[in-house]
Amino acid sequence: MVTVAAGVDNIEKTTAGKREHAALLRRADVVEGAIALLDAEGLDGLTTRKLGASLDVRGPALYRHFPSKEALLDAMADRLLESVVAPVPDGPWDEQLMFLARRLRAALLAHRDGARVVAGTYVAGPNTRLLEDALFRILEAAGFPAEQAGWVTLTCGHYVLGHTIEEQAQARLSATGAWTERKHDLVRGRAESEYARTALTSAFDADPGERFEFGVGLLLDGLRRRLLDSTAPPPAADARTADAPAPARDGAPGACDDGGDGT
Amino acid sequence: MVTVAAGVDNIEKTTAGKREHAALLRRADVVEGAIALLDAEGLDGLTTRKLGASLDVRGPALYRHFPSKEALLDAMADRLLESVVAPVPDGPWDEQLMFLARRLRAALLAHRDGARVVAGTYVAGPNTRLLEDALFRILEAAGFPAEQAGWVTLTCGHYVLGHTIEEQAQARLSATGAWTERKHDLVRGRAESEYARTALTSAFDADPGERFEFGVGLLLDGLRRRLLDSTAPPPAADARTADAPAPARDGAPGACDDGGDGT
DNA sequence: ACCTGAACACCGTTCAAGT
């Protein structure tokens, strides 16, 4: 048999659901393929060998575009935020913040394990930057001092991330069928407290989206209060009640002289 | 200062990091050794082979006590919460919540990658349960309806988790020396906006502990408002202003009939 | 009853060699 004929045969047979062979693999294709593989296999199933195969290439070829798998994950993280940076409709600042929070959650939920992919990486990609810019514009227009804006965006971002990580963890357990059992474990043996049982079932049976609205709503309440306090006329004498346990140092937070770097 | 529940340290062992050979490896020893190895190597360096070696045993021996590495990680997650369940001092409910939030953060930060270990697992261990009980007691005494208590604890928990995950991610980058470079990337090219530059540097140079207080403070503001609204006398006629974009359905959240699942 | 040795089916990454 002739070797040329055999080679052609092999190429034709192996192109089922894969890329047209050898179109000079580009960086963006790798990221796109990685996200597709993420949806198919999950973060734990995302390997360089499988990703290579899905792009009709061998694993080591990926190292032409990324120095390590971690660098690829960073690029994926920024790519996942792409849909968040579309223009935000006009409106009150708190509605705009809620709007962006919803969009961020939706973007993280749009792909399997999306929250975990974004979580570790201190992303510095273009979409991350655009999202920050949008948030800062909203906060500046609202009247927040610049010294507080970064604190606000980090707080909101951390909440959204924590919520979606747990939401997708529950989704992962549900897919395995282990969720109903785990939920049963969490509520079992709570006979001593009607309050605890009601609290747990009410939380676990609720729509995650509604719980998310509740959580962001709490943060927005706090932000509205901060804004009112700072724009209010100077309080007369002793208006400073000992009502709150001093969550922050009264005014806008400033840079501290020491970068604490605990173990 | 946080009263750390010490005294759980094994008295007999702790030679040069390894156990005295062959003392019939117990389940608790495995968890303890795993956490020690976590501190030494990080979550990615925590392997069954290394853990076995640190316990003077071969890797497969661990499967006598845990059906999988994931089950071991679940046990570790609950173990990490051990120091959180000590009694909470008397005081106003919001100070007690802040106290528990601080203790949870401290517990997660106490071991390398602690937040990531706890994040994925929907823990159902004894310490998790005790922590929930403590939170429910505080919320019940404060006057929160049982239907809302689970929502509140989840919201606070998600924020603490998101914050500490990012805090430890930054610590990981700092250890590699990549943090200063990454921080530079994040602030670079922001010449067009003084506001953005101030916001970013003010956030990244700040003490993470102070940013944490700020974030929990926002949540507590929202909770105080919810509590005042629900215990206030019925509003006269049209007191319901269109001030907020309806973050939650007015009263206590209940199970909803539809699970919205936008793309 | 408790643990080991050896094996299975994988990983991320490197690098000389091919085309």
Add this chain to the structure above:
DNA sequence: ACCTGAACACCGTTCAAGT
């Protein structure tokens, strides 16, 4: 210039066999 083949140093997990 771009990719492969083969290899290195690992993984989690299984299971017959040892003691």
